[in-house]
Amino acid sequence: MTTPSPVIPDQMRYVSTTTAGAPDVMQMTTGPIPAFGNNDVLIKVEFAGVNRPDVAQRSGNYAPPPGASPIMGLEVSGTIVVVGAAVPQWRAGDAVCALTPGGGYAEYCAAPAAHCLPIPQGLSMLEAAGVPENFFTVWVNTFDTCKLKAGESFLVHGGSSGIGLTAIQLAKAFGATVFTTVGNDEKAAFCKSIGADHVFNYKTQEWANEIFAITQKKGVNVILDMVGGSYIERNLRSLALEGRYCFIAFLEGGKAEIDFRPLMMKRQTITGSTLRARPDAQKAAIAVSLKEKVWPLLEAKKVKPVIFKTFALAEIVEAHKLMESSAHIGKIMLKVAP
Ligand SMILES: NC(=O)c1ccc[n+]([C@@H]2O[C@H](COP(=O)([O-])OP(=O)(O)OC[C@H]3O[C@@H](n4cnc5c(N)ncnc54)[C@H](OP(=O)(O)O)[C@@H]3O)[C@@H](O)[C@H]2O)c1
Structure with a gap:
C-alpha cells in the first residue's frame, strides 16, 4: 500500500519582521512555501521553540548565516511532507524534530535531513520541539x-x-x-x-x-x-x-x-562557538552523537526538555516579551499547527 502524497499548499503563514527592533516588529504574514534542496526535507511544523538567539536576530544583532532562511526559528517538530532527491533515511509521513538553519516560525520549514531526529519515545511533539537547539x-x-x-x-x-x-x-x-x-x-x-x-x-x-x-x-x-x-x-x-x-x-x-x-x-x-554558523556536516555529526548518547536518556526520562509556556504562533510578540523579561524557567514554545 502506498501512502498518498500530502497536499501542500502554495502559501503558508509565517512570522515576518518589518525591521530590526522591539518585539512588535514581528507580525503574521502569508508567503510561499520554502524551497528545499536534494539533501533537505520539508516539514509541516507542529511546534517551534523560541530561543534567545531569535531575540538577538529580531533585534538586528545576529544575522542569519549566508543562504539561511531570513525567517526566525531554529528548531521544530512536525511531519515530513517531502524528502529531497538524495535523502534515503526519511519518508513523507515521518514525525521528526529538527535543528533548522532558520525558518521555524512558519507552517512549513525546510531542514537538512541529517539535522532531523526521530521523536524520542515517550516525548510529545511539543516536548520534542524543545530539544534540538539546546x-x-x-x-x-x-x-x-x-x-x-x-x-x-x-x-x-x-x-x-x-x-x-x-x-x-x-x-x-x-x-x-x-x-x-x-x-x-x-x-x-x-x-x-x-x-x-x-x-x-x-x-x-x-x-x-x-x-x-x-x-x-x-x-x-x-x-x-x-x-x-x-x-x-x-x-x-x-x-x-x-x-x-x-x-x-x-x-x-x-x-x-x-x-x-x-x-x-x-x-x-x-x-x-555558535551552533548556527557551524558547517552542516558538523551539525550532522552532533545529531549522530545525540541519537546514540542522549536519545536513550530522553526516552528513559533521565533528562527532559522543560517547557515553561506555549503560545500560538500569532502570539509571537508576547512570547518574545516573556523571553526578554527573563521571568521564565525553561522553554518558551510556539504552537504552529492550528
Ligand atoms: N552559541 C550558541 O550556539 C548558542 C545556542 C543557543 C543559545 N545560546 C545562548 O545561550 C543563552 C541561553 O539561551 P536560551 O535560549 O536558553 O535563553 P533563555 O531561556 O532566554 O535564558 C536566558 C537567561 O539568562 C539569564 N541571564 C543571566 N545573565 C543575564 C543577563 N546579563 N542578561 C539577560 N539574561 C541573563 C536570565 O535569567 P536570570 O538572570 O534570572 O538568571 C535569562 O532567563 C543565550 O544567551 C543564547 O544566545 C548560544
Missing part, C-alpha cells in the same frame, strides 16, 4: 569541545534558561558535579530540583567565592558561559588546573580586563 548546543560545547567527564565539576551560568536546564541535566546524567547561577530563589529551587548540586543566586551571593570554598580552592573543570562581561574574570578565578572555559553568548558584553598569567600557569583553555 541539546545540540550543550552537547557540542560541553562534551565534544570541553570534554566534561564523570567525576569532574561543571559550572553553567543562566541555570534556568533552556540551555542551562539542559546543561544541568546532561552534566549530572554523565556523572559531573554541577554548579549553576540564577537570578532569583524560585529559579534556584527549580535548578536544585532538576539535579544541580550547588545553585547560587547571583543577586545575593558572590558565586565565585562560594565555588572557591566548596571546591577547596581547586575550582571547576568546565565552565559553560552565556554571560561574559564581569563574569569573565570570576570564571577564570573559578577554573581548575587544566580547566576548560567555553563561551556561548555574551549577555553582559564581550569585554573584560584580564590578567592572563594564571591561565598559562594552570594550563587552561578558553574556547567558544
Whole structure:
C-alpha cells in the first residue's frame, strides 16, 4: 500500500519582521512555501521553540548565516511532507524534530535531513520541539569541545534558561558535579530540583567565592558561559588546573580586563562557538552523537526538555516579551499547527 502524497499548499503563514527592533516588529504574514534542496526535507511544523538567539536576530544583532532562511526559528517538530532527491533515511509521513538553519516560525520549514531526529519515545511533539537547539548546543560545547567527564565539576551560568536546564541535566546524567547561577530563589529551587548540586543566586551571593570554598580552592573543570562581561574574570578565578572555559553568548558584553598569567600557569583553555554558523556536516555529526548518547536518556526520562509556556504562533510578540523579561524557567514554545 502506498501512502498518498500530502497536499501542500502554495502559501503558508509565517512570522515576518518589518525591521530590526522591539518585539512588535514581528507580525503574521502569508508567503510561499520554502524551497528545499536534494539533501533537505520539508516539514509541516507542529511546534517551534523560541530561543534567545531569535531575540538577538529580531533585534538586528545576529544575522542569519549566508543562504539561511531570513525567517526566525531554529528548531521544530512536525511531519515530513517531502524528502529531497538524495535523502534515503526519511519518508513523507515521518514525525521528526529538527535543528533548522532558520525558518521555524512558519507552517512549513525546510531542514537538512541529517539535522532531523526521530521523536524520542515517550516525548510529545511539543516536548520534542524543545530539544534540538539546546541539546545540540550543550552537547557540542560541553562534551565534544570541553570534554566534561564523570567525576569532574561543571559550572553553567543562566541555570534556568533552556540551555542551562539542559546543561544541568546532561552534566549530572554523565556523572559531573554541577554548579549553576540564577537570578532569583524560585529559579534556584527549580535548578536544585532538576539535579544541580550547588545553585547560587547571583543577586545575593558572590558565586565565585562560594565555588572557591566548596571546591577547596581547586575550582571547576568546565565552565559553560552565556554571560561574559564581569563574569569573565570570576570564571577564570573559578577554573581548575587544566580547566576548560567555553563561551556561548555574551549577555553582559564581550569585554573584560584580564590578567592572563594564571591561565598559562594552570594550563587552561578558553574556547567558544555558535551552533548556527557551524558547517552542516558538523551539525550532522552532533545529531549522530545525540541519537546514540542522549536519545536513550530522553526516552528513559533521565533528562527532559522543560517547557515553561506555549503560545500560538500569532502570539509571537508576547512570547518574545516573556523571553526578554527573563521571568521564565525553561522553554518558551510556539504552537504552529492550528
Ligand atoms: N552559541 C550558541 O550556539 C548558542 C545556542 C543557543 C543559545 N545560546 C545562548 O545561550 C543563552 C541561553 O539561551 P536560551 O535560549 O536558553 O535563553 P533563555 O531561556 O532566554 O535564558 C536566558 C537567561 O539568562 C539569564 N541571564 C543571566 N545573565 C543575564 C543577563 N546579563 N542578561 C539577560 N539574561 C541573563 C536570565 O535569567 P536570570 O538572570 O534570572 O538568571 C535569562 O532567563 C543565550 O544567551 C543564547 O544566545 C548560544
